Amino acid sequence: MAVTPVEVFVAAGSDRWHDVQALRAHELVRLVPTPRHATVLLVAGTIPASAREALDRVHDQLPHPRAVATWDEIVAGNDVVDAVASEIVGCAHRVMADPSTSSPGRLADEEPNDWRGVGPFGQGGEGMMGGTPYGRAMAMTADDRDGLSLDRLELRLGPFLGQLPGGLVADVALQGEVIQSIEFACAGSKSFVTADRAVPVARRLLWLSHALHVQGLDAFAVGAARLARRSARLDDDPGLARDFASLRRRMRWTGLRSALRSVGDRDGRDTLARWSAHLDAIAASLDGADSRPVSADGSMPITAAELAEMITGLALTDAVSTIIGFDIDVPAMTTAPVEA
Amino acid sequence: MNEVEQLSAPLAIVVVAAVLVVGVYVSSVVDVVAFRSVAGQRLRPGSAALHPARVARRLSRQQSVRTERPDMILRVLAPAAFLGLAAAAVTVIPLSPGIVVADVRTGIVLFGAAQALAIVAIFFHGWSPNSPFALVAGYRFVAVALSYELLSMFVLIAAAIPAESLSIGAIVESQAGLWNVIRQPLGLPLFLIVSLGVTFSGPLDLLDSNDLAGGGSVEDSGMQRLAWQTARHAMRIAFAACTAAVFLGGWHGPVLPGGLWMALKTFAVVALLGFLDVFVARISAERFVRLAWGVLLPFAFLNLLIAGVGAL
Numbered sequence: 058m059a060v061t062p063v064e065v066f067v068a069a070g071s072d073r074w075h076d077v078q079a080l081r082a083h084e085l086v087r088l089v090p091t092p093r094h095a096t097v098l099l100v101a102g103t104i105p106a107s108a109r110e111a112l113d114r115v116h117d118q119l120p121h122p123r124a125v126a127t128w129d130e131i132v133a134g135n136d137v138v139d140a141v142a143s144e145i146v147g148c149a150h151r152v153m154a155d156p157s158t159s160s161p162g163r164l165a166d167e168e169p170n171d172w173r174g175v176g177p178f179g180q181g182g183e184g185m186m187g188g189t190p191y192g193r194a195m196a197m198t199a200d201d202r203d204g205l206s207l208d209r210l211e212l213r214l215g216p217f218l219g220q221l222p223g224g225l226v227a228d229v230a231l232q233g234e235v236i237q238s239i240e241f242a243c244a245g246s247k248s249f250v251t252a253d254r255a256v257p258v259a260r261r262l263l264w265l266s267h268a269l270h271v272q273g274l275d276a277f278a279v280g281a282a283r284l285a286r287r288s289a290r291l292d293d294d295p296g297l298a299r300d301f302a303s304l305r306r307r308m309r310w311t312g313l314r315s316a317l318r319s320v321g322d323r324d325g326r327d328t329l330a331r332w333s334a335h336l337d338a339i340a341a342s343l344d345g346a347d348s349r350p351v352s353a354d355g356s357m358p359i360t361a362a363e364l365a366e367m368i369t370g371l372a373l374t375d376a377v378s379t380i381i382g383f384d385i386d387v388p389a390m391t392t393a394p395v396e397a
Numbered sequence: 398m399n400e401v402e403q404l405s406a407p408l409a410i411v412v413v414a415a416v417l418v419v420g421v422y423v424s425s426v427v428d429v430v431a432f433r434s435v436a437g438q439r440l441r442p443g444s445a446a447l448h449p450a451r452v453a454r455r456l457s458r459q460q461s462v463r464t465e466r467p468d469m470i471l472r473v474l475a476p477a478a479f480l481g482l483a484a485a486a487v488t489v490i491p492l493s494p495g496i497v498v499a500d501v502r503t504g505i506v507l508f509g510a511a512q513a514l515a516i517v518a519i520f521f522h523g524w525s526p527n528s529p530f531a532l533v534a535g536y537r538f539v540a541v542a543l544s545y546e547l548l549s550m551f552v553l554i555a556a557a558i559p560a561e562s563l564s565i566g567a568i569v570e571s572q573a574g575l576w577n578v579i580r581q582p583l584g585l586p587l588f589l590i591v592s593l594g595v596t597f598s599g600p601l602d603l604l605d606s607n608d609l610a611g612g613g614s615v616e617d618s619g620m621q622r623l624a625w626q627t628a629r630h631a632m633r634i635a636f637a638a639c640t641a642a643v644f645l646g647g648w649h650g651p652v653l654p655g656g657l658w659m660a661l662k663t664f665a666v667v668a669l670l671g672f673l674d675v676f677v678a679r680i681s682a683e684r685f686v687r688l689a690w691g692v693l694l695p696f697a698f699l700n701l702l703i704a705g706v707g708a709l
Contacts, residue, residue, distance in 0.1 A: 060451070061448055061451045061452055061455065084438055084439070089611075090607045090610045090611045090615075091610045091611035091614075091615045091616075093462060093611070093615065093616055093617060093618040093622075094611065094614075094617070094618065094622065096455075096459075118462070120459050120460035120461070120462045120618035120619055121459070121460040122458075122459070122460075153455070153458070156458075210529060210532075210533075212529050218610060219607070219610050220607055220608050220609075220610060231533065233533075233536060233537075233540075234533055234536065234537050234682065270607055271607050271608055272607075272608075272678045272679060273599070273602050273606060273607060273608075273677075273678055273679035274675075274678050275432070275436075275607075275675075276431075276432050276433075276435035276436040276675045276676075277435065277436075279436035279437070279438065280436055280437055283437070310676070311676060311677055311678045312600060312677050312678045312680065313678045315680060315684075316600075316678045316679065316680045316681070316684075320681075372681050372682065372683055373533065373608070373609070374603075374606075374608045374609075374679070374681045374682070375681050375683075377608045378608075
């Protein structure tokens with residue numbers, strides 16, 4: 058029976074974040090960028106204690122009727138993605154059929170912070186601006202990098218923000234869409250956020266699927282996720298290299314090159330060059346008709362501090378493209394610092 | 398010139414509502430077909446045809462979440478205004494020879510005004526939920542919109558020159574011998590870019606985009622989301638119909654009735670916009686502004702020059 062895909066928001070720990078991208082290949086499931094659009098919250102991987110409250114907040118942002126599925130509690134057969142998708146569809150059908158079973162709120166329905174009661178309008182800033190009324194930062198004018206005085210908005214991004222790798226947390230100050238400062242939460246300022254490491258080709262294809270999604274190419278993201286699933290299932294799939302080449306040819310007509318060129322320049326390499334290196338590595342591995350591990354983007358490893366410096370001054374959209382282009386290894390970044 | 402038949406007010410309301418309801422549904426189906434075709438997924442005609450109805454049913458049963466301290470008046474007004482402006486734009490477009498809801502002699506101006514006011518409605522959509530990503534998306538959209546608005550103005554004026562009238566009906570009449578897509582070849586691609594901008598699609602998907610976690614729609618759920626998506630598709634229909642009338646000869650065509658030609662051409666433009674939405678990657682606002690002022694605007698001037706020389 059034909060049905061509409063169930064809309065799912067994924068709250069994934071860094072150890073499971075790539076795996077869940079494979080769900081994009083499933084016709085009965087659609088990953089959405091915000092919990093407000095979702096019927097089901099999928100929790101996947103290890104959620105650290107520091108992220109529990111954020112997870113509860115995400116949960117409470119889903120509109121009723123809503124349901125929760127947990128990846129690691131699903132008993133999988135041969136195909137874990139199929140099993141997870143079936144569980145998600147089942148959860149959605151059950152809760153839509155009986156809305157009284159909708160998952161109740163986890164946090165008290167109250168303001169996150171008391172009204173500050175400071176300043177002429179009580180928000181704790183100056184005049185009508187600034188401060189943190191009810192715990193949410195309000196923009197306040199400040200000098201920007203060009204010497205102009207513009208509204209400055211300070212935000213925490215992550216750890217469950219759809220456009221960034223799962224588990225990544227960053228404190229950012231924006232003026233307009235331009236990043237004035239950014240600081241990543243990691244084990245140390247010299248923690249490498251990426252490295253010239255070897256990973257399976259299926260994982261690289263899952264990175265591609267997410268990266269295409271962020272660039273607005275969701276239909277192409279489905280194609281990349283399907284290739285990743287085939288790659289993970291079969292070591293010897295002679296059609297895989299041909300189909301990847303076909304996907305890559307079609308990607309050339311999407312204007313992606315124009316969107317990524319000259320974004321996030323470092324050592325003479327921009328985001329387009331990093332994408333090309335990723336795609337070349339995938340193609341080389343698939344041409345060998347196996348799923349050998351492929352090396353990462355081939356660029357020099359970059360530390361969190363260097364990445365922050367690189368994207369300061371970029372528009373948020375270019376900053377996200379730059380971060381994604383590096384295929385950040387979040388577990389290594391947050392738990393295993395490598396001192397230079 | 399054909400005798401123009403002015404519709405009575407009740408009939409006009411029925412006609413505009415019918416055009417928008419059918420148009421929004423068809424545009425939604427086109428989105429499904431475009432996505433599945435490009436993604437390489439199985440395309441079941443019955444499933445695609447019923448998809449918008451199923452989505453509408455699901456969203457109508459979903460909670461519309463109220464955000465923390467929203468601007469509720471603007472939150473309600475934004476989709477209503479966007480939809481209303483799309484309806485106003487449709488009224489000045491002739492549906493077939495001699496049939497137009499509002500035979501306004503300055504139809505192009507009214508269409509342009511609706512398009513300009515749409516920017517305000519879209520910004521309200523970003524502003525009203527009191528949410529950072531929605532706000533950033535709203536500001537970003539306005540920055541881009543100011544650039545494509547100028548394109549639209551020059552392209553539509555150029556189309557009006559051969560007709561020696563600002564009435565869209567007169568512009569269609571002026572294409573009896575030669576369509577504007579041939580006479581002014583730069584006009585159609587430039588106007589398609591404007592259409593992508595107003596409906597925040599494809600390369601200009603800078604409002605409700607994935608890089609901002611859904612951007613202006615980050616807080617939308619239930620009926621709020623359904624209303625916004627409906628308004629967006631209605632605006633796509635208005636621009637597709639205007640494109641068909643102003644550049645593709647409107648009702649002109651062999652054998653088939655004029656109204657059918659108009660519907661077919663409008664559908665073709667809707668399909669093109671739907672596929673561009675799926676097939677083209679988003680570019681950053683800064684790049685588009687540079688492109689608009691450095692390349693597209695000079696092309697719009699050139700298009701105006703071509704139209705002027707042609708009219709001599």
